[in-house]
Amino acid sequence: MIRPCRVLGCGAHTTRYGTFCPTHKSNLRRHGHAEQTAVTKAELAPFVALVRKRIEKNADNATWAHSEARWQTVVDHARAILGEAKRGVPGNRYERTAASEVVVLGEAVTPRAITETVFAMYLLQEHDLRRLRSDEAFRAQLIHRLRGLTEANVDEWPGGRAKRLQRDIPPRAVLIMAQWIGEALGGVGVHLARLEARDREARAASAAGLAEAMRELQ
Ligand SMILES: [Zn+2]
Secondary structure, eight states: OOOBOSSTTOOOBOOTTOSSOHHHHHHHHHHSSTTOOOOOHHHHHHHHHHHHHHHHHTTTOTHHHHHHHHHHHHHHHHHHHHHHHHTTOOOOHHHHHHHHHHHHHHHHSOHHHHHHHHHHHHHHHHHOTTTSOSHHHHHHHHHHHHHTTSGGGEEEETTEEEEEEEOOOOHHHHHHHHHHHHHHHHHHHHHHHHHHHHHHHHHHHHHHHHHHHHHTOO
16 A cells, blocks of 8 residues: 655655655665665764874773774684585575675775774764664664675676766665674774763863853953
């Protein structure tokens, strides 16, 4: 039955068997939520810059090396899964897709760039709770930005550079990838996001203190 799309204010009609119109249905599949839009590289850039600042400020701290080693463990795990696939061991195909995506990243991107991007996503989420519409949307955008770190995942459209799109992978493979990465780096990501919030509050308090002091000037 064709009905109005479930997204409030959309006004379009659903596909024959769905609850969303084609656009919102595609958003749900690609971005993890019907109303989620893709987080762009430019949008994430200020948060990557904050992560780099934090790393610079704590250059001798072992958190960064530990984090990169944890990412390397994810890559090794993925390689093991692909090895089993090669030997003909039966396995889950979404897990194997996730594994091959992780191996591509492991080969094409530095561990530092991976960890910076992961942490930046946690900072973005903390900074604007409404930007990522659900846990699924967070996971989908996390993987979207990570896969955006290499050209290997981009399809050129015929006729040139006007439109470049990341090749899709099944949502279940995205979920598995995000789960591995979240287990490896989520704890640090959450902690770094809290540090940003703390510093932001301290700056606001200090600005308020200055404003208060200025009001008392004679
Ligand atoms: Zn719609």
